[in-house]
Amino acid sequence: MPAAVCMVAVVDAAVARTAGRLPAAFYVLEIGTAAVWTGVGVLAAVIRPDRRAGWLMQVLGLVLMVDAPAGFALAGEEAWVAADLVVARSVQPLQIALFSHLLLSYPEGRLRRAAERGIVAAVYCFAAMVGVATAIDTARLVTEPGWGDAVPPAGIAGGGSSPVVNLVWLSLAVVYLALLIDKVRRATRRRRRVLAYPFGAGVLLMLLFLVTTGFAAVDGQSPTTGLLSAVLAYLAVLAMPGAFLAGLLRERLSYGSVAEFLRTLEYAPVRQLQAALRKALRDPGLEVAFARADGYVDEGGRAVSLPGGDGRAVLNIGGEPPIAVVLHDASLTDEPKLLTAASSATRLALDNARLHELVREQLSEVRASRWRIIEAGVEQRRRIERDLHDGAQQRMLAVGIALRLLRQRLGHGEPGAVALLEEAQRELQAAVEELRELARGIHPAVLTDQGLSAAVRALARRLPIPVAIDDALSRRLHPAVEAAAYFTVGEALSNVVKHSAATTARVGLSLTGDRLRVEVVDDGVGGADPALGSGLQGLADRAAAFDGSLSVTPASPTGTRLVVELRCG
Structure with missing residues (x-):
């Protein structure tokens, strides 16, 4: 289609140069405005290849280019110029049919309703009739000498000043405008946004067409009517292509919106x-x-x-x-x-x-499963501690009492037997102390009875270095959390005593929201690294079991600060 338009533009330029009576700028404007439709049509076809609107705009651009000499003021009487004028004036009414087809079928380029197809078909048929009549009339005029001054203006729709032609055009325009308004009325809000630009300009153009056609039907082709026709023609050429293209671009932007939607999916719940x-x-x-x-x-x-x-x-x-x-x-x-x-x-x-x-x-x-496992482990430790305290330890104490009674009965009569009994009592007492220490390591009774704070204080009293307790807890916590915190403190203080060469240590306990913070600070040599020891790695794993964290940093001026946070809920 663009190649055909270029070929016709060359012919139009030749006609203007051979027989034109007006300045060159006028003919450049005439040919250029026709080319606008073709250019916009090509762009529309590229933007929306699935729409027929771009193709219709290109056809309309070709018709406008063929029609351009009908508006030239010609002085020559060359045969080929006359033939071109006949062709130009014969296709002139077709521009109205193509424009009405394009506007009413926009944006798909398809006429969906029977009434729309009927009015457009009627416009095409009448345009063809007017075109044939105009071609015959023009061919008769250009065969006469001096035809350049004898050919009257054809008007925007062809038919010259014929009242009958103008009345038919007026009737078709009224029906067409009613269908156009009805299409806008029936459109949804989204469709109206797409139709806004072209239909706004199109309705204005149709109203101007009604005015010019009405004047022509009443008083013929008056100077006022000719001026309005010229204004109408230029308005159609300059305003409408941009309006059609803007509407298509607005549709096309929807794809960009979907692309943006895809990019935001990761963050949109x-x-x-x-x-x-x-x-x-x-x-x-x-x-x-x-x-x-x-x-x-x-x-x-x-x-x-x-x-x-x-x-x-x-x-x-x-x-x-x-x-x-x-x-x-x-x-x-x-x-x-x-x-x-x-x-x-x-x-x-x-x-x-x-x-x-x-x-x-x-x-x-x-x-939930991990929490149940933790609670089961804590409960199992409690049970073992109770079994040791109430079972084995009590039996061993009973044996100790029995040995003491036996020694009292023997008196000093059997020195060897008494010595053996005393040795057995000492060993039994040591075993009881070891059993108590074992039970305390499994799950100290003070932790169950009095809570974390008391258990940590009891633990600190057994250490060979002084340990300060900074206790900010105001309530008891879940038994599993208290047990995890207690054994964390125990492991940390054990590392302080064994590896840090510290002289003092401090334990801090605080609660913020649902997070328990345990802090153990010493003044030793430092250098602790969770990656280098299974003990610290075990503390980190214990903290992770409670959705918590462990951090080990140098203390000031010397030593190590270990901080563990545990989720209490």
């Missing part, structure tokens, strides 16, 4: 999916409904009924049966690629949300 889709598809009334056994519900859990021909359409997400549906403006069905992209993006968002929810559920199950 399901409850924000509807708002993100509304923005991406430029449909403020869009709704997302999720499938349930008994129908569909919205984000708030309210039941949603699927639309039935009320300007809304349904987009299924996730196969059959769908996992969700998108209730959208029916005009979006004209954008299958856009809907496919939106559907894929929405499916991806829902799958991501489902996977995140599955991971959260599994993590919750793991945490």
